[in-house]
Amino acid sequence: MDDPRPFASMLDFETGHIDTAVSKSRHLSDMVSAYEDQDAARAMVEQGDPLVYEVHEIEVPRRNGQLLSSTTVLQPGRVGDEYFMTKGHFHVNEAAAEIYVGLRGTGAVVLRTRDGEVDVVELEAGSIAYIPPSWAHRTVNTGEEELVFYAIFPGDAGYDYETIEREGFGTRLRAT
Ligand code: M6P
Ligand code: ZN
Numbered sequence: 001m002d003d004p005r006p007f008a009s010m011l012d013f014e015t016g017h018i019d020t021a022v023s024k025s026r027h028l029s030d031m032v033s034a035y036e037d038q039d040a041a042r043a044m045v046e047q048g049d050p051l052v053y054e055v056h057e058i059e060v061p062r063r064n065g066q067l068l069s070s071t072t073v074l075q076p077g078r079v080g081d082e083y084f085m086t087k088g089h090f091h092v093n094e095a096a097a098e099i100y101v102g103l104r105g106t107g108a109v110v111l112r113t114r115d116g117e118v119d120v121v122e123l124e125a126g127s128i129a130y131i132p133p134s135w136a137h138r139t140v141n142t143g144e145e146e147l148v149f150y151a152i153f154p155g156d157a158g159y160d161y162e163t164i165e166r167e168g169f170g171t172r173l174r175a176t
Contacts, residue, residue, distance in 0.1 A: 088138025
């Protein structure tokens with residue numbers, strides 16, 4: 001991909017849509033193993049396979065020096081008592097940090113290091129959450145409306161999903 005010319009995109013704070021973005025959807029069938037109660041997840045998949053979240057990304061070259069950004073629209077819902085969440089990932093480039101800006105809804109970012117240290121940071125409209133280098137991150141919607149946030153991260157961050165699929169985050173956010 002060529003270096004882009006300067007440009008501006010339009011972000012709708014309500015829906016999270018970005019006019020220039022490329023979008024992807026994740027349904028529950030894409031992430032059954034992320035939930036503790038996998039029988040409950042499979043039953044929900046059979047009953048219609050709900051949409052869990054969409055990501056709308058402004059595409060730029062995936063290179064050092066570029067900044068990728070995206071909105072995530074995470075649906076409210078639960079699998080058993082565990083709230084809907086994103087898959088979560090480490091960056092392949094361990095030096096790459098990330099910033100989330102909360103636009104709508106209420107939830108949290110769950111983070112962990114490779115050594116298994118865990119942290120949780122609240123995310124709501126107006127929050128600016130800082131994800132330091134080397135911390136895996138997953139967002140969780142603990143509210144009753146969509147959780148919408150904008151993420152900014154280095155073009156060469158990369159996604160390591162496998163470690164989380166194997167080891168999880170070491171903590172789960174549940175309805176009480
Ligand atoms: C945020 C950013 C994206 C990420 C998305 C969904 O928008 O961190 O890079 O893709 O959340 O999270 P995941 O990739 O873990 O499914
Ligand atoms: Zn990331």
